[in-house]
Each structure stands twice: as structure tokens, then as C-alpha cells.
Amino acid sequence: MAQSSSVYGEGTKPGAVPGDPVPGNPGNPGSPAGPGDGHRRGGRRPGRGPGPGRGRRVLRWSAASLSVLILATAGAGYLYYEHLNGNIEKGRRSSGDSKATKASPxxxxxxxxxxxxxGSDSRASDENVKLGGARKDRGNPPLADVQMLIHLAADRKSAAVVSIPRDTxxxxxxxxxxxxxxxxxxxNTIINASLARGGAGCTLATxxxxxGVYVDHWMTIDFAGVVKMADAIGGVEVCVRQNVWDRPLPGVPGGSGLKLKAGHRKVQGEQALxxxxxRHAWGSDPLRARAQHMxxxxxxxxxxxxxxxxxxGRLTDLAExxxxxxxxxxxxxTVKKLYDLGMQLKTVPTDRITMTTLPTAEDPQDRNHLVPAGADADRVWDMIRDDxxxxxxGAKKTSEASKTSEAPRTSKDPAAADDAIGVLVQNATRSTTLGPVTGRAGAITRALVEKGFTKAAADTxxxxxxxxTVVRYPSAELAGDAQRVAKSLGIPASSVxxxxxxxxxxxxxxxxxxxxTAYPKQPAPKAGDLPGDADALNGSDTGKCMDVYAPYRW
Structure with a gap:
């Protein structure tokens, strides 16, 4: 039995012998039919193939159509990309005095x-006024009610988040x-005032x-923005142990309006905001930070x-x-840079994300405010600075080789003779919680002179x-001198x-x-060695719920 071809358009009728003339093919000299014969009513003649000429025309038409489609799609994509770029508001990275420098690789x-x-409490639009306060507040300078530093580790395998309560x-x-x-x-005032004193760039400098940590970027979001993002995500699950209603009470005005029944609940839109x-329903500003971390x-x-x-659809909603x-x-x-940043954050597993709140203590000047809690707060910043x-x-660094490889590079520029190096010493011992120690610049200057740095002088x-403590220098040719001075005082090279x-x-x-007069050795922070009052929360922990302060239960 003869096999029939399963491929159509090859110019072979069923039962025809390959190579025989094909009726109706205008490209075949033996064909009785002329051009246009295939357009008679009833459609194409059975068995008729396109022939070489028609095939080329179909291919040319298909290629042209495809090209138009690609160009149109690309054009629409480009226009949408530019539309998204046009949505983005931008500002200067830093608008304040800051001396922090990038970490060494x-x-x-x-x-x-x-x-x-x-998180800004700006009432600069009707939408924000409706969501966050009275119209009389519309022209007021914005306050930075939420401030979180997101630290993505150099190896991109872990991330840390530190919040500072707004009244610190x-x-x-x-x-x-x-x-x-x-x-x-x-x-010297509470940190949420920084946003009104030069924008987000001033908060960054603060x-x-x-x-002492170099901050690469800032991002701000207002009330309306939180609502838009929560809706685009489709809601976020939270949990309370008791029914909560954050409302005005006698003698305690304000309240967010949050009203939820106990248990795990999904919030979105205005309820997410x-x-x-x-704050009142949780009992304190640090506990509000915990709820934000959850x-x-x-x-x-x-x-x-x-x-x-x-x-x-979801991707478009999120992008918008x-x-x-x-x-x-x-x-x-730009959208690309935001996307690249998102992809870097995406690589971190949720169980390697740790949310914390800066350890604080009651402000001795105002019991309604807080101050960083000394050594505990310093340890958190040390861990961020040292990654x-x-x-x-994380992997334990045990070998001396690994420690040496991560040490700051020393300058190849040799230091001048000790007695030829000019050194200025400044007293910067005043902190948020402690006053300055008088005479420190003079004491360190005398110690340097005794060590042979005869050109040392105190800044008065x-x-x-x-x-x-840091040692600063203005240009590359003084790097060796600065490192020499630091070494003589016991100051680590990472502080130069x-x-x-x-x-x-x-x-x-x-x-x-x-x-x-010798810089005190600072113990190196260890992985996981967070102070207990940092209120650490792991990103994969789904079992946490907020306790509701009794007056706000219903």
C-alpha cells in the first residue's frame, strides 16, 4: 500500500507520483490553469500547493508582520518603561554634614x-490628610515617624534591619x-524631626x-503610598492575641483606628496603614517598631x-x-536600578533576615523621650559596621588567613618621619547621653608629642x-601618615x-x-551576639502575635 504524505503544501496530490506535473500550478509549464485560478469561489483547488513564488510572498508578509509586531511591542514596552521612570520622585542622597565612608571590600x-x-507623616495632599490627620496639618513640615536601616551583607547571604523609635x-x-x-x-532633638530639616538627605546624614555607617540610599513612603503598596501586594497577614481597637480614650487623644479581632488577619489598604x-494599643513606640517588623x-x-x-497583571500593579x-x-x-536592588534583596532567604530595634533607655531630660542605650546600642552599630x-x-571565620584577607588595606605610600607629620587633635567625646570630657584633645596631643610627633596640636x-574615634586625612599622599599616627595610638586601621x-x-x-592615652581595644563583635533588648525577630517566624494593651481591647 502506498504511503500518503503527511506534509501539506509540498505540491503533491494524494496518489500522484513525485515529479509529475501538478495541475493548477502556475509555475509549472504544463499547467492548464493561469494565474488567479485558485481564487475561484469555493476556495483553493484540492491538492494545490503554494508554489515557490507564493511561498516567498507568504514568507515576506509573515516577516513584515512579525517585524511590525516586534517593533510595536518594543515601542509600547519602552513607552511604559519611560512612564514608570516618570513616576519616580528623586532627591539628593545626603543634604547634611556627614563624614561616614563606604566600607572596604x-x-x-x-x-x-x-x-x-x-515613613513620612506628610500631609502634603488631600489623600494624605484624609488618611492621617486634620486639614490644619496639611502645611506642616513632615516628620519621619518610621526609620529603618536595611543592611544587606557583603556576601548577600543575610540581611539585618534596625529601627530607631521616632522619639529617640x-x-x-x-x-x-x-x-x-x-x-x-x-x-540635639528627637530623630523624627530630621526630615523637616533638609529632607530625607538630612535624616540619612543623621x-x-x-x-558611623555609610548609607548608600534612602527611600521614603507616605500614608497614601503605604495604602497603594498594600493593595498591590494583595494584603499582608498580621496577628493579635486579643481583640484590638486603637481609638481615642479619656485623656488620651488620637489613635490609628485599627480594629481587629484576635488571631491571624490579613490587612490591606487603609487597614495596613x-x-x-x-502605638497606643501596643503600649510604646518600641513595640510599634515590633509590629512594623512583623x-x-x-x-x-x-x-x-x-x-x-x-x-x-500583578507585576504591572506592583510596578505602578x-x-x-x-x-x-x-x-x-530608574526602574532598572530599583529592579536590580529588589533582585539583590530577593536573594536573601527569609530565615537569614533579622529585624531589630535599637536598644534605648529613658531620656533623663524628658521621660517621654528615649536615648540610645550605651554599650548595647554601640554593639548593634559595631555589628553593622563590621558586617x-x-x-x-553565617560561616565562621576561623583561620588567620581569612582575618588577614579582610583587614583594611594599608597605603603603599610610605609615611613621612614622625616629627614631620602635622596632626590636629579634636575633642569629640560628647555623646547623646554623656557630656564632653574636657581636656581630651590636649591629653592626646601631649601623648603624640612624647611619641615623636612634634607637630601635633590640639584644636581649641x-x-x-x-x-x-577616627583618624581622617584629605588626600592619598597623606594616607600613610594617617595610618602611622593611628598605629602609634592603637587606633585600628579600619578607623582611618x-x-x-x-x-x-x-x-x-x-x-x-x-x-x-592609648585607644581602648574594642572586642570584635561575634555573629548572633545581639543584645537582648534589641528585640530580634527572624524573617521566617510566623508564630509571633502582638499583645494588646488592656485599655484598647474590646
Whole structure:
């Protein structure tokens, strides 16, 4: 039995012998039919193939159509990309006096990434007024009610988040508002006031001066932005142990309006904003930070579980919400850069994310305010500065080789003779909780002179404030000199930093060196060695619930 061809359009009728003339083929000289014969009513003649000429025309038409489709799709994609870029509001990274410098790369050439997330209570729009307060507040300067530093480890295997309660008293440096040009003098007040003294760039500079940590980027979000993002995500699960209603009570005005029954509940839209703003019902500002951490961890788990990159509608909603909701520092000001940042954060497993709150104590000047809790607060900042994992799950560095490989590089430029190095010594021992120690600049200057640095001199312009002792130098040719001075005093090489704020080698005696002329050795922080009052919460922990302060139960 003869086999019939399973391929159509080859120019062979069923039963025909390959190579025979094909009736109706205008390209075949033996064909009785002329051009156009295949267009008679009733359609194509059975068995008729396209022939070489028609095949080429079909291919040309298909290629042209495909090209138009690709160009149209690409054009629409480009226009949408530009639309998203146009949604993004940008601002200057830093608008205040700050001397923090980027961390040195590790042995693999990797550096940590630090992002400051700021929640603004701005009432600059009718939408924000409706969500967050009375119309009389509309023109008031915004306050940074939520402040979190997100630290992504150099190896991108873990992440740490540190919140500072909004009523924590700190030093806010001199800042200049990039929009108005107005300059604000340095002040010692609660940290949420920083946003109104030069924008998010001033809040960033405040964090850098407080922590000694270089902050790469900032991102701010207002009331309306929180609502948009919560809706785009589709809701976030939270938990309360008792029924909660955060409402005004006799003698206690305000309240977020949050009303939930006990148990695990999904919040979105305005209810998500109420959860993040609730304070009275939890009992304190640090406990509000804990509730915010629970929300963030749950949101991260939700996003990881959603297959947004294969769901075009969800991806579009998230892109629109994010670009309309976030105001970012200028170096993050494109969709691509935000996407790249998101992909870096996505690589961290949820069980390697640790949320914490800075350890604080009651402010001796005002019992309604807080101050950083001395050594416990310092340990948190030490772990961030040294890129030590908060969770203790990172690889243990045991060999001397690994320690040496991660040590800061020493300058190849040789130091000048000790008696030829000019050194200025500044007293910066004043801290948020402690006053300055008088005479520190003079004491360290005398110690340097005794060591042979005869050109050392004390700065008598007044006490400054630095949490940690540093040695600064202005240009590469003085790097060796600065390292030589630091070594003579026992100051670690990691505390020697280049800065354009000094004109020569400058020793800044910080609040961590209040006595003696030899810098006190600082114990190296260990992975997981967080103070107990940091209120650590692991990103994979789904069993946490908020306790409700009794007056706000129903």
C-alpha cells in the first residue's frame, strides 16, 4: 500500500507520483490553469500547493508582520518603561554634614549595601490628610515617624534591619534643604524631626553620624503610598492575641483606628496603614517598631510566595504602585536600578533576615523621650559596621588567613618621619547621653608629642560629637601618615578614613575614648551576639502575635 504524505503544501496530490506535473500550478509549464485560478469561489483547488513564488510572498508578509509586531511591542514596552521612570520622585542622597565612608571590600571584592527606609507623616495632599490627620496639618513640615536601616551583607547571604523609635533624642547635623536652599544649624532633638530639616538627605546624614555607617540610599513612603503598596501586594497577614481597637480614650487623644479581632488577619489598604501607625494599643513606640517588623517580614514572605514575574497583571500593579509610592535618592532613580536592588534583596532567604530595634533607655531630660542605650546600642552599630550577621548562621571565620584577607588595606605610600607629620587633635567625646570630657584633645596631643610627633596640636574650637574615634586625612599622599599616627595610638586601621572635611591628618577623639592615652581595644563583635533588648525577630517566624494593651481591647 502506498504511503500518503503527511506534509501539506509540498505540491503533491494524494496518489500522484513525485515529479509529475501538478495541475493548477502556475509555475509549472504544463499547467492548464493561469494565474488567479485558485481564487475561484469555493476556495483553493484540492491538492494545490503554494508554489515557490507564493511561498516567498507568504514568507515576506509573515516577516513584515512579525517585524511590525516586534517593533510595536518594543515601542509600547519602552513607552511604559519611560512612564514608570516618570513616576519616580528623586532627591539628593545626603543634604547634611556627614563624614561616614563606604566600607572596604572583603576578600571577594564585595561590599555591604545599606538602605534607609523612611515613613513620612506628610500631609502634603488631600489623600494624605484624609488618611492621617486634620486639614490644619496639611502645611506642616513632615516628620519621619518610621526609620529603618536595611543592611544587606557583603556576601548577600543575610540581611539585618534596625529601627530607631521616632522619639529617640540624637544629634542632628547641619543640613541644607536642597529644594529651598535653607540651612538648618545642628541640633540635639528627637530623630523624627530630621526630615523637616533638609529632607530625607538630612535624616540619612543623621544616621551616618550616629552610627558611623555609610548609607548608600534612602527611600521614603507616605500614608497614601503605604495604602497603594498594600493593595498591590494583595494584603499582608498580621496577628493579635486579643481583640484590638486603637481609638481615642479619656485623656488620651488620637489613635490609628485599627480594629481587629484576635488571631491571624490579613490587612490591606487603609487597614495596613493603621497597623503600621498604631502605638497606643501596643503600649510604646518600641513595640510599634515590633509590629512594623512583623508586617515587613510577612510582606516579604508574601512577595516571595507570589509568582509575580509570570503574572503580568500583578507585576504591572506592583510596578505602578512602587514607582508612584516611593521617593528615592537620585542614584536609585530608574526602574532598572530599583529592579536590580529588589533582585539583590530577593536573594536573601527569609530565615537569614533579622529585624531589630535599637536598644534605648529613658531620656533623663524628658521621660517621654528615649536615648540610645550605651554599650548595647554601640554593639548593634559595631555589628553593622563590621558586617557581622545578626543571626549567627553565617560561616565562621576561623583561620588567620581569612582575618588577614579582610583587614583594611594599608597605603603603599610610605609615611613621612614622625616629627614631620602635622596632626590636629579634636575633642569629640560628647555623646547623646554623656557630656564632653574636657581636656581630651590636649591629653592626646601631649601623648603624640612624647611619641615623636612634634607637630601635633590640639584644636581649641570646642567639643564635637562622634560616637567612635577616627583618624581622617584629605588626600592619598597623606594616607600613610594617617595610618602611622593611628598605629602609634592603637587606633585600628579600619578607623582611618579619607575625608574632604579636613585639611591634614586629624585625630577625632570620640565618645568611645573618654580616658587614657592609648585607644581602648574594642572586642570584635561575634555573629548572633545581639543584645537582648534589641528585640530580634527572624524573617521566617510566623508564630509571633502582638499583645494588646488592656485599655484598647474590646
Amino acid at each position: 572583603n576578600a571577594a571584592g564585595q561590599t555591604p549595601l545599606n538602605i534607609l527606609l523612611i 533624642r540624637v544629634d542632628i547635623p547641619k543640613c541644607t534643604d536642597p529644594k529651598t536652599g535653607r540651612t538648618y544649624p545642628p541640633v 544616621w551616618e553620624n550616629l552610627t 493603621q497597623w503600621l501607625r498604631t 508586617y515587613m517580614n510577612s510582606m516579604i514572605r508574601t512577595l516571595k510566595a507570589q509568582n509575580v514575574f509570570t503574572d503580568t 504602585a512602587a514607582t508612584k509610592s516611593l521617593h528615592v535618592s537620585e542614584e536609585l532613580g 557581622v550577621p545578626f543571626d549567627g548562621k 574650637s570646642g567639643a564635637l560629637s562622634e560616637e567612635r 578614613r579619607r575625608s574632604t572635611d579636613v585639611s591634614g591628618v586629624t585625630v577625632v577623639v570620640g565618645a568611645d575614648w573618654r580616658t587614657g
